[in-house]
Amino acid sequence: xxxxxxxxxxxxxxxxxxxxxxxxxxxxxxxxxxxxxxxxxxxxxxxxxxxxxxxxxxxxxxxxxxxxxxxxxxxxxxxxxxxxxxxxxxxxxxxxxxxxxxxxxxxxxxxxxxxxxxxxxxxxxxxxxxxxxxxxxxxxxxxxxxxxxxxxxxxxxxxxxxxxxxxxxxxxxxxxxxxxxxxxxxxxxxxxxxxxxxxxxxxxxxxxxxxxxxxxxxxxxxxxxxxxxxxxxxxxxxxxxxxxxxxxxxxxxxxxxxxxxxxxxxxxxxxxxxxxxxxxxxxxxxxxxxxxxxxxxxxxxxxxxxxxxxxxxxxxxxxxxxxxxxxxxxxxxxxxxxxxxxxxxxxxxxxxxxxxxxxxxxxxxxxxxxxxxxxxxxxxxxxxxxxxx
Ligand code: T4K
Numbered sequence: 001x002x003x004x005x006x007x008x009x010x011x012x013x014x015x016x017x018x019x020x021x022x023x024x025x026x027x028x029x030x031x032x033x034x035x036x037x038x039x040x041x042x043x044x045x046x047x048x049x050x051x052x053x054x055x056x057x058x059x060x061x062x063x064x065x066x067x068x069x070x071x072x073x074x075x076x077x078x079x080x081x082x083x084x085x086x087x088x089x090x091x092x093x094x095x096x097x098x099x100x101x102x103x104x105x106x107x108x109x110x111x112x113x114x115x116x117x118x119x120x121x122x123x124x125x126x127x128x129x130x131x132x133x134x135x136x137x138x139x140x141x142x143x144x145x146x147x148x149x150x151x152x153x154x155x156x157x158x159x160x161x162x163x164x165x166x167x168x169x170x171x172x173x174x175x176x177x178x179x180x181x182x183x184x185x186x187x188x189x190x191x192x193x194x195x196x197x198x199x200x201x202x203x204x205x206x207x208x209x210x211x212x213x214x215x216x217x218x219x220x221x222x223x224x225x226x227x228x229x230x231x232x233x234x235x236x237x238x239x240x241x242x243x244x245x246x247x248x249x250x251x252x253x254x255x256x257x258x259x260x261x262x263x264x265x266x267x268x269x270x271x272x273x274x275x276x277x278x279x280x281x282x283x284x285x286x287x288x289x290x291x292x293x294x295x296x297x298x299x300x301x302x303x304x305x306x307x308x309x310x311x312x313x314x315x316x317x318x319x320x321x322x323x324x325x326x327x328x329x330x331x332x333x334x335x336x337x338x339x340x341x342x343x344x345x346x347x348x349x350x351x352x353x354x355x356x357x358x359x360x361x362x363x364x365x366x367x368x369x370x371x372x373x374x375x376x377x378x379x380x381x382x383x384x385x386x387x388x389x
Contacts, residue, residue, distance in 0.1 A: 004376045006315040012372040013317035020195030021358030023257050025249035033245045045224045049244035061182040063207040065214035069221050072169045072191030072204040074237040076102035079187045079206050082216035083163045087134035092122050093326040094345040095141045099167050100327040112328045114342040124152030137163035144293040147176035150184035175288040182207045192247045197292040200247030203239050261291035264357045264366050268294045271370030277302025294355040303380025306351050312376045312383050318369050321354045
C-alpha cells in the first residue's frame with residue numbers, strides 16, 4: 001500500500017481534480033452553433049434558441065410548459081413570485097444556500113426542517129410540524145437528484161391548502177415511481193450551471209403543468225415577454241441566446257453524459273462500498289437517475305473524521321468537497337424563524353463528502369481516487385496523528 005501524500009508520499013494527481021468537472025460539447029458542435037448565432041446577430045430577449053430550449057425541455061420532461069431563466073437561483077425567485085407566495089415557506093436546511101437565499105430575495109421567510117437520514121431530503125412527516133398560519137408553500141429539494149417524497153408532500157400541501165414547488169437543480173432526468181421529476185407540485189426549477197449535468201455555462205428552467213402559472217412565470221422573468229398585467233413585479237431573469245445554445249448542445253449529449261456518470265458512480269461504489277465507516281449514498285433502485293453526484297458519509301469508524309479524510313485527499317490533489325453548511329447556521333438565516341435543532345442536517349454537515357466526477361474524470365482517475373482513499377485509510381492512525389491541515 002503506497003504512502004499517502006500527507007505522510008510524504010507522491011500525490012496521486014499532479015493537477016487538481018475538482019468536483020463538478022464540467023461537461024462540454026465537442027469543439028465542432030460548439031463552433032457551428034456559435035457561428036450560426038453570430039450570423040443571426042440575435043443574442044437576447046427571447047430569440048429562437050430560447051424557444052427551442054423551452055420546447056426541448058418540455059418534451060424531455062413531458063411537462064406542458066418550460067420557461068428558461070438565467071440561473072437556478074433566479075428561477076426559484078421567479079417561481080415564488082409567480083406562485084403568489086407570502087409569509088413563510090417550509091424548506092430543508094440541508095441544501096445549497098441559493099435555495100434559501102432565493103426565498104429571502106422573493107420577500108419570504110424560510111422555515112427550515114430537518115431531512116431524512118437515508119435520502120437527505122424532506123419528507124411530509126418532517127414538514128408538517130413546521131407549518132403555521134403564516135405558511136404559504138413548501139419548497140422541496142431533490143438533493144443529489146433523489147426525489148424528496150413528492151407524493152407525501154403533494155398530499156400534505158393539498159391538506160393545508162399550500163403551494164408546493166421543487167428545487168430540482170440536481171434532478172433533470174430523474175424519476176419517482178417511474179414518473180419524471182418536474183411533474184409534481186405547482187412548479188419545479190432546474191439548474192444549467194456549468195457544474196450541472198446539463199451545462200448552459202449558467203442557466204436554468206422552470207417547468208410546470210399549470211397554464212396560469214406558466215403565464216405568470218413568463219411575465220415575471222422578463223420585461224419583454226408574456227402579459228405584464230399577469231404579475232405585480234417583473235425581473236430580467238431571462239436566459240441569453242448563448243446560454244440557451246450551450247444548454248441545447250449539452251442536452252444533445254445528455255444521454256451519453258448520464259451513461260458516463262453512471263459508469264463512474266458504479267466504479268466509485270464498487271471501489272468504496274466495502275470500507276468500514278464509508279457509507280455510499282446510493283440512488284434508488286429501479287428509478288432513472290442522472291447520477292451526477294458521487295457522495296459518501298464518513299463515519300469516524302473508518303479511522304478518520306470527514307475533515308481529516310478530505311484534507312488528506314486534498315494533499316493528493318483530489319479536491320473532494322464538504323457540501324453543505326446547513327442553512328439554519330448561515331448568516332442570512334440565523335434568527336430567521338424559530339430556533340430549531342436539526343440533528344440530521346448537522347450530522348450530514350459533519351460527515352458528507354462529494355467526490356470528483358463529470359466528463360473530465362476518466363476511469364483511471366476514479367481508480368486513482370479509490371486507491372488514494374484506501375491508502376489514506378490504511379494509514380489512518382498516522383494521518384490522524386499528523387493532524388492534516
Ligand atoms: N439549488 C441547489 C440544490 C443547488 O445545488 C444549486 C446550485 C442551486 C439551487 C442554484 O442553482 P444556480 O443558481 O447555481 O443555477 C456550485 C455551483 O456554483 C452551484 O451551481 C451548485 N448548486 C453548487 C452545489 O455547487 P460552488 O460554490 O461549490 O461552486 P464552485 O465554483 O466551487 O464549483 C465546484 C468545483 O467545480 C470547483 O472546485 C471547480 C469546478 N469548476 C467550477 C466551475 C464553475 C470548474 O472546473 N469549472 C467551472 O467553470 O457552487
